[in-house]
Amino acid sequence: MTPQALDQILEGRRSQPNQLIEVLQDIQENFGYIPREAIKSVSQELGVPLIEVYRVASFYKAFRLKPSGKNVLTMCTGTACHVRGSDLLLDYAIDQLGIKPGEVTPDGLFSIEHVNCLGACALGPIVAENGSYHKHMTPSKLRKLIETISHQKTEDAHHAQA
Amino acid sequence: MPRLNSYRELEHLRERLREQRQSITTTMMVCGGTGCRTSNSQAVIDAFRNELSSQGLDDSVRLCVTGCHGFCEQGPVVIIEPGNTFYCHVSPEDAFEIVYQTVVKGELIERLLYEDPVSGERFRTEAEIPFYKAQERRILSQNRMVDPCSIEDYIVAGGYTALPRVLNGVAPEEIINEIKASGLRGRGGGGFPTGRKWDECLGAPGDEKYVICNADEGDPGAYMDRCVLEGNPHLVLEGMMIGARAIGAGKGYVYVRNEYPLAVKHSRIAVEQARELGLLGDNILGSPFSFEVDIARGGGAFVCGESTALMASIEGKVGEPHPKDVHTVVDGLYHQPTTLNNVETWANVPSIILNGSSWFNSKGTKGSKGTKILALTGRIKNTGLVEVAMGTSIREVVFDIGGGAANSNPIKAVQTGGPSGGCLPLDKFDLAVDFDVLAEAGSMVGSGGMVVMDEETCMVDVAKYFLEFLQDESCGKCLPCRVGIDRMLEIITDITEGRGRMEQLDLLEELADTVSQTALCGLGKTAPNPVLSTLRYFRPEYEAHIKEKKCPAGVCKALITYWIDPEKCNGCGVCIRGCAHGAITGEKKQVHVIDDQLCQKCGICRSECKFDAIQVT
Numbered sequence: 001m002t003p004q005a006l007d008q009i010l011e012g013r014r015s016q017p018n019q020l021i022e023v024l025q026d027i028q029e030n031f032g033y034i035p036r037e038a039i040k041s042v043s044q045e046l047g048v049p050l051i052e053v054y055r056v057a058s059f060y061k062a063f064r065l066k067p068s069g070k071n072v073l074t075m076c077t078g079t080a081c082h083v084r085g086s087d088l089l090l091d092y093a094i095d096q097l098g099i100k101p102g103e104v105t106p107d108g109l110f111s112i113e114h115v116n117c118l119g120a121c122a123l124g125p126i127v128a129e130n131g132s133y134h135k136h137m138t139p140s141k142l143r144k145l146i147e148t149i150s151h152q153k154t155e156d157a158h159h160a161q162a
Numbered sequence: 163m164p165r166l167n168s169y170r171e172l173e174h175l176r177e178r179l180r181e182q183r184q185s186i187t188t189t190m191m192v193c194g195g196t197g198c199r200t201s202n203s204q205a206v207i208d209a210f211r212n213e214l215s216s217q218g219l220d221d222s223v224r225l226c227v228t229g230c231h232g233f234c235e236q237g238p239v240v241i242i243e244p245g246n247t248f249y250c251h252v253s254p255e256d257a258f259e260i261v262y263q264t265v266v267k268g269e270l271i272e273r274l275l276y277e278d279p280v281s282g283e284r285f286r287t288e289a290e291i292p293f294y295k296a297q298e299r300r301i302l303s304q305n306r307m308v309d310p311c312s313i314e315d316y317i318v319a320g321g322y323t324a325l326p327r328v329l330n331g332v333a334p335e336e337i338i339n340e341i342k343a344s345g346l347r348g349r350g351g352g353g354f355p356t357g358r359k360w361d362e363c364l365g366a367p368g369d370e371k372y373v374i375c376n377a378d379e380g381d382p383g384a385y386m387d388r389c390v391l392e393g394n395p396h397l398v399l400e401g402m403m404i405g406a407r408a409i410g411a412g413k414g415y416v417y418v419r420n421e422y423p424l425a426v427k428h429s430r431i432a433v434e435q436a437r438e439l440g441l442l443g444d445n446i447l448g449s450p451f452s453f454e455v456d457i458a459r460g461g462g463a464f465v466c467g468e469s470t471a472l473m474a475s476i477e478g479k480v481g482e483p484h485p486k487d488v489h490t491v492v493d494g495l496y497h498q499p500t501t502l503n504n505v506e507t508w509a510n511v512p513s514i515i516l517n518g519s520s521w522f523n524s525k526g527t528k529g530s531k532g533t534k535i536l537a538l539t540g541r542i543k544n545t546g547l548v549e550v551a552m553g554t555s556i557r558e559v560v561f562d563i564g565g566g567a568a569n570s571n572p573i574k575a576v577q578t579g580g581p582s583g584g585c586l587p588l589d590k591f592d593l594a595v596d597f598d599v600l601a602e603a604g605s606m607v608g609s610g611g612m613v614v615m616d617e618e619t620c621m622v623d624v625a626k627y628f629l630e631f632l633q634d635e636s637c638g639k640c641l642p643c644r645v646g647i648d649r650m651l652e653i654i655t656d657i658t659e660g661r662g663r664m665e666q667l668d669l670l671e672e673l674a675d676t677v678s679q680t681a682l683c684g685l686g687k688t689a690p691n692p693v694l695s696t697l698r699y700f701r702p703e704y705e706a707h708i709k710e711k712k713c714p715a716g717v718c719k720a721l722i723t724y725w726i727d728p729e730k731c732n733g734c735g736v737c738i739r740g741c742a743h744g745a746i747t748g749e750k751k752q753v754h755v756i757d758d759q760l761c762q763k764c765g766i767c768r769s770e771c772k773f774d775a776i777q778v779t
Contacts, residue, residue, distance in 0.1 A: 017478050018476070018478040020478035020479075021461055021475060022459065024461075025420060025459050025461070052479075055480055056461075056478070056480055059461070059480045059637075060461025060462055060463050060481070061462035062420050062421075062460075062462040063461065077382070077631075078382030078383050079382045079383035079539075079540075079577060079580070079611065079627070079628075080383040080537075080539035080540050080545075080611075082382075082624075082627050083613055083614075083619050083624070084540070084541065085765065088765040092765070095742065095762070095764060096742065115421060115462070116380065116462075116464060116631065116635070117379075117384075117385070118421065119196060119388045119419075120196050120197050120200050121385050121539040121611075122234035122235055122385075122537070122538075122545035122546045122547075123197055123200050123201070123234055124539065126200070131423075133196075133199070133200040134200075135200045138769035139765050139766040139768075139769045140740065140766060140770045143740065
């Protein structure tokens with residue numbers, strides 16, 4: 001996180017406590033999460049007590065306080081996806097990657113998120129990979145998706161060595 | 163474009179834009195809604211763009227990337243005018259053929275037409291397709307006319323015709339009376355009469371008043387607000403402008419879920435465009451009315467669907483509700499009188515002003531007027547967004563429009579109204595989509611989610627699912643919701659894991675009753691509904707879990723067993739390779755076997771097997 005980038009986000013919003021959520025959204029969009037130092041700066045610049053910034057940042061699901069993995073698998077657990085077996089997908093991802101929702105694999109390659117609804121209910125179950133939606137998912141398709149991403153990493157590593 | 167200073171200038175612009183488009187002979191409407199984008203419609207759009215350019219048709223053919231057409235299951239969807247030809251499951255490879263064959267030569271491409279899954283008959287236009295036939299698409303049909311990023315499209319299609327009617331020489335009471343007479347009720351879940359809400363807000367004292375569009379569509383399984391805002395943002399803005407004029411608001415907010423990036427983007431573009439034309443800002447169209455709109459992004463909290471929590475969130479605070487001793491129409495955003503309506507409610511407003519209240523309420527029932535958009539999803543053939551006249555029966559929606567069961571498993575229930583609603587069994591399918599009728603039956607219209615369930619859906623698991631959802635989403639401020647949902651979930655978990663006792667069912671009902679009577683806000687008050695409705699209509703399923711330790715639908719992991727049907731297994735070995743737990747053994751071309759002790763019931767074998775040999779009981 002560069003101070004300039006944060007400056008740009010805060011531009012025109014300083015000393016306006018009502019801009020807190022908007023500012024946090026932009027920070028998250030820019031940096032992928034809300035860094036600790038950003039919380040401090042936001043508190044000073046907007047004039048909101050530090051504890052209140054932290055409270056808002058931890059209350060809303062949209063905000064992450066830790067960096068995510070390179071590939072974020074967002075599992076939709078909405079009702080329409082649920083009745084088509086989305087819990088099997090979530091369980092499978094947890095089992096295969098060895099991490100819980102919100103965590104990152106030790107190699108930094110994956111993180112899992114679950115979201116209440118991605119709003120493409122007609123095509124469920126939906127799994128989003130870095131925001132791109134995959135429809136009609138099954139454990140089998142998810143296995144292939146995870147394998148493809150892991151395989152790419154191995155190939156990238158080979159290229160780097162070469 | 164220059165700022166418009168009067169109604170006359172707006173009409174001139176409309177005429178000029180229409181004249182400019184006279185050279186267009188064909189319009190290709192490609193769905194760019196979230197559903198079709200999931201099915202790769204962006205590649206289809208790019209392919210069409212290249213094809214039109216290489217065939218030299220840029221000037222005569224207009225490629226219009228529209229919002230959702232509703233039939234998401236068939237995406238990507240393309241409609242070609244004139245002729246209204248409806249093509250589905252279009253791929254980028256089809257672009258050349260469609261442009262050359264249909265656009266240039268006017269010939270149909272049979273294989274891209276919709277094929278009825280039952281009769282095998284192919285239909286050319288939307289109007290003939292059973293999915294669309296029984297619908298009354300007053301709002302959704304407008305999506306296909308406009309590119310959501312083009313205010314010109316909206317104006318050419320007749321948009322911003324209602325707004326000028328309320329600007330000059332019309333008293334706020336007249337506007338409100340028209341909305342009252344229409345019988346419009348809130349489409350977000352509550353079903354509160356919109357006109358009455360506006361009236362109370364108009365009468366409330368305050369220096370500054372606000373209107374808010376609730377686009378924080380938190381109901382899992384509902385996505386109509388997303389598609390309306392994504393597909394036709396100016397329609398929603400025009401509704402808000404009319405509402406603001408009626409109650410005397412100078413400022414409005416669209417509170418939209420950040421999980422809907424396209425809706426955020428399109429509504430931002432729409433606001434900028436409206437501002438540029440002077441449809442937002444000071445002295446709109448030369449009238450004394452001034453109005454501004456900002457977009458506020460939600461933080462992904464279901465409780466922010468509750469009005470006081472939503473307003474706290476716009477103020478940059480934690481989305482916790484507070485008691486509504488004084489309603490938000492009097493003491494709302496920044497303690498000022500505020501009118502909050504949801505996307506679909508606002509979208510209904512312009513046409514009521516334009517066509518009159520009697521046009522609007524010519525459809526519907528005694529207490530529920532107009533149409534309702536439903537998100538028809540789950541274990542059904544035709545999934546998508548459906549708009550029907552209020553009063554249409556659930557049966558018509560599920561079977562005539564939805565085409566019935568997705569596979570051989572018979573449909574047994576429908577869940578309406580999201581986490582605040584309930585599950586209705588098949589023998590209640592003759593009930594009408596009507597605020598009062600569904601509430602009477604223990605469910606609700608809510609925001610219009612309609613999730614269809616079949617014999618492979620466990621109703622106890624559904625109740626557990628909603629309790630988990632609500633436990634996660636409860637803000638924790640009031641005890642009945644925070645602790646009550648926890649305790650209910652404990653009991654339901656016991657039941658789904660084989661530890662249930664019959665007397666727990668009575669306790670569950672008692673808890674549900676207490677929570678609904680004592681919780682602070684709508685989230686808690688309605689939280690027990692999914693439990694109560696499944697207990698009311700599907701008690702035998704609860705009893706099977708408790709007495710027989712069985713899950714009849716084959717869902718609850720602790721009570722089911724995966725096994726391989728020897729009649730169907732051909733020993734191909736796919737399941738052995740797929741199983742991460744080493745639970746399947748068997749020689750090649752010999753029947754395989756699952757070791758129940760090792761099986762984690764993850765379902766991978768079932769989804770890998772091409773011969774339907776993996777069974778669950």
